[in-house]
Ligand code: NA
């Protein structure tokens with residue numbers, strides 16, 4: 001669209017090419033990552049009159065996660081919000097960040113990103129031709145099921161749907177869950193008819209996809225930090241002026257904290273709704289035998305991962321509280 | 322649909338009564354049976370994989386994350402590998418409205434132009450398949466770890482076969498189309 | 508941008524007109540537009556490829572296989588014989604049998620094509636022999652075949668559910684009552700038509716024949732019990748049910764001794780060929796859909812439609828008219844894939860239930876299978892009877908009256924569709 005491509009000579013502030021940036025995400029418009037994320041980014045970047053227009057495509061309009069990430073690599077999508085496991089098809093190591101109980105909580109995750117992220121994301125960039133600018137919080141993954149889960153033995157008794165990727169299925173094994181494969185499109189019906197007795201997702205996603213209409217027990221195991229990496233195509237960055245890149249990157253970093261508060265507030269709101277509902281059970285964080293789960297997961301992953309993956313996993317666990 | 326050949330309709334314009342005489346060159350017919358065999362194998366894989374997913378929920382030992390991926394890629398392989406076969410056998414879904422208007426020489430011209438367009442589109446898609454094979458050298462499928470470029474060879478082969486078939490059809494434009502009956506597919 | 512999209516539409520129409528295969532006619536211009544829009548080379552094919560990578564779509568080849576095997580293994584014949592034995596005495600019996608066996612077959616088949624190909628070949632000659640005019644026999648067989656894709660299992664419903672991301676099970680449940688209303692509408696037409704035809708032959712009710720036919724139909728009759736029972740008991744999902752149905756056909760084939768290697772191989776070949784033709788259109792339509800999404804066409808159409816009126820009733824009337832026109836011109840599957848992302852967000856904004864919207868859309872588009880120039884059921888009926896398409900259409904035309912009446916009825920009373928899913932707790 002009439003843009004000049006610069007390689008090394010960054011244009012001065014006066015020469016910002018007119019660009020329309022397509023941003024994709026799996027999240028529906030009702031979710032914090034849209035209204036406290038994509039939408040904010042659009043307002044802030046466009047507000048600076050740098051000739052950038054942000055075109056938002058939430059709700060998987062541009063396709064499923066892994067396919068959209070390939071689109072970012074090809075330059076057909078400029079920016080996308082991606083979980084680690086969808087990108088592990090191109091860079092397997094990023095799957096390790098999704099290991100169950102690798103991170104204690106979102107603070108631990110952000111601390112790791114801020115101190116180790118630079119090298120890791122550089123390696124990622126070399127392998128994928130895409131740039132991870134930062135990560136936004138998505139929520140702690142927890143179980144919603146037909147029966148309470150307090151300890152690993154409770155989990156083994158239920159058929160639980162996990163996303164059908166190697167890392168998520170490894171998480172199931174690590175936690176001692178009986179994982180069943182069901183396509184997301186059929187999950188609601190499958191839960192309703194009892195094909196599976198539970199699923200795992202962040203609280204906001206469980207609520208948005210209405211799985212809590214069927215599953216009345218929420219166990220706050222918080223077994224995995226859910227994050228969305230804000231990943232930008234290098235083909236897009238090549239077209240942008242330095243001023244445009246600076247503005248975009250700063251906005252993405254700035255939104256991280258606000259987005260997190262939004263996710264926390266929305267999560268608390270949903271859980272409070274569950275707590276106040278007589279037909280539901282909420283197994284609170286301190287009612288879960290967290291130490292048993294962590295020990296089990298650690299023992300599993302210490303033999304599951306090999307080589308550089310194992311090194312990465314151990315270095316993350318070494319920084320745990 | 323039991324076994325006997327389907328009677329030919331008289332309108333759209335009468336097709337040949339001796340299909341065998343008007344079929345493609347022998348080499349293409351041999352390749353067609355390979356394409357059909359691959360498609361049938363893919364179909365069996367779809368059936369077995371989906372059934373496997375049901376069974377594995379009750380026999381956890383059979384649980385294998387590859388099954389749904391195998392079924393999905395089998396459907397993709399089936400679709401693309403059949404492109405050339407269907408062009409060669411006049412089996413694609415087409416809109417035959419023009420047959421009411423164009424008769425005789427006019428219909429021959431329509432057939433030739435149609436075959437040229439088909440060949441060009443197939444050739445473009447061969448080029449796209451080649452671009453994809455080059456663009457994702459290291460990407461692998463999530464569960465089975467199949468290099469994705471291997472999967473793009475199915476459209477590459479299917480559209481290449483389609484382009485060849487369409488070029489043959491340009492030279493066959495003066496012949497009446499043989500009505501295709503899926504029940505008699507070979 | 509919009510101007511270029513119009514050009515894409517025009518080129519697609521021209522390619523369709525000169526008989527370029529539908530899937531390729533979609534792919535060529537879309538590919539050209541994508542490159543002009545600055546996407547990477549490979550974008551068009553990758554989108555087509557990814558569009559086919561959806562678990563619910565796996566039901567398409569599997570349900571086609573079920574229909575093909577039901578025909579080849581003589582399972583469809585058993586249903587026909589049962590209906591005939593039960594209704595031998597009724598005037599116009601063969602006509603009612605036609606509808607009855609279409610309903611029976613509809614529990615196994617998900618597409619009208621398998622139904623009209625299988626039942627049409629058998630029933631139309633028999634009806635002609637019994638004194639029915641060809642036009643009536645062909646028109647009725649073509650029309651009753653539309654019950655198959657409305658009654659679950661349904662391939663268009665599977666495609667709609669995947670595109671609209673609604674529950675397949677809920678859509679299946681919502682389609683049951685409308686499918687029976689379609690059958691009732693056709694029966695009403697038969698009743699009126701036969702009232703003036705005292706010459707039509709009947710056969711006396713034969714108790715022994717009836718018992719024999721009933722026993723013969725037990726196996727086929729179990730199919731819906733197994734499928735719906737399995738889905739409702741949580742044994743398998745609707746997509747998985749398709750593979751269970753294939754397995755059950757194999758079991759019936761062994762039991763009735765009609766299964767052999769030759770039949771099996773030919774069933775696979777026929778299914779592979781039909782699937783290949785349909786699936787290429789599915790993938791190509793996914794590309795067209797993504798192009799429309801990237802250009803925000805749905806937003807533009809939404810703005811236009813809401814500027815016309817914000818009444819859901821007016822919207823549904825407009826949608827029905829647009830779809831009836833499109834259904835005459837384009838394949839139903841392609842319409843679902845291309846229009847659902849555009850129309851459904853508007854529908855939900857206006858408070859129209861997406862399940863009800865799906866039922867209306869499917870019935871509407873299935874009527875399109877009977878209308879030229881693009882009417883697959885017309886072509887197949889013509890091909891299995893050896894009569895010209897225009898003769899078949901002359902027979903079909905009067906049946907459009909009851910079918911459109913049913914469409915109006917379902918559109919006007921959403922509860923006809925939504926009552927059963929509500930009852931089942933979807
Ligand atoms: Na059906």
Ligand code: NA
Nearest residue numbers: 835875878881
């Ligand atoms: Na039509």
